[in-house]
Amino acid sequence: MPDILATASAAVTISKQILTLSKTIKNAELQHAIADLTLQLADLKLQLAELITENADLNQQLTAKVSAEDLTFRDGFYYKQNDEHPFCPGCYDSHQKRVRLAKQGDFGRNFGKFKCPSCDEFYG
Numbered sequence: 154m155p156d157i158l159a160t161a162s163a164a165v166t167i168s169k170q171i172l173t174l175s176k177t178i179k180n181a182e183l184q185h186a187i188a189d190l191t192l193q194l195a196d197l198k199l200q201l202a203e204l205i206t207e208n209a210d211l212n213q214q215l216t217a218k219v220s221a222e223d224l225t226f227r228d229g230f231y232y233k234q235n236d237e238h239p240f241c242p243g244c245y246d247s248h249q250k251r252v253r254l255a256k257q258g259d260f261g262r263n264f265g266k267f268k269c270p271s272c273d274e275f276y277g
C-alpha cells in the first residue's frame with residue numbers, strides 16, 4: 154500500500170516539472186491543463202492517504218472481530234476458551250477491543266472486583 158502513495162507523490166512531482174517546462178513553451182492553454190492535472194494528482198494523493206488509513210482501521214476491526222469469535226460471554230464477561238481471566242465487556246461491545254480486566258487490590262475492591270485499564274470501568 155505505501156507504494157501507491159510513493160507513486161502518487163512521484164506523479165505530482167513529475168507534473169510540477171512538466172508545468173515548469175511548459176512555461177518555456179509559453180502556451181497558456183497547455184500550462185492551464187498541466188496546472189489542473191497537478192491539482193488533481195495532489196487531490197488524488199490526499200484521497201489515497203485517507204483510504205490507506207481507513208483500510209488499516211478496517212483491517213484492525215476485522216482482525217479483532219475474527220479473533221473474538223473464540224470468546225464466550227457468560228456472567229456479564231467475555232472469556233477466551235480455557236482461560237478464566239475476563240475481558241472488558243464495555244470495550245468489546247462498543248469498540249471490539251479485547252482488553253483484559255485487572256483484578257483489584259483491597260482498596261480497589263470497594264469499587265469492583267475488576268477494573269478495565271482502557272475505559273477505567275469497574276466490574277464485579
Ligand SMILES: [Zn+2]
Pocket residue numbers: 241242243244245252269270271272273274
Ligand atoms: Zn473497558
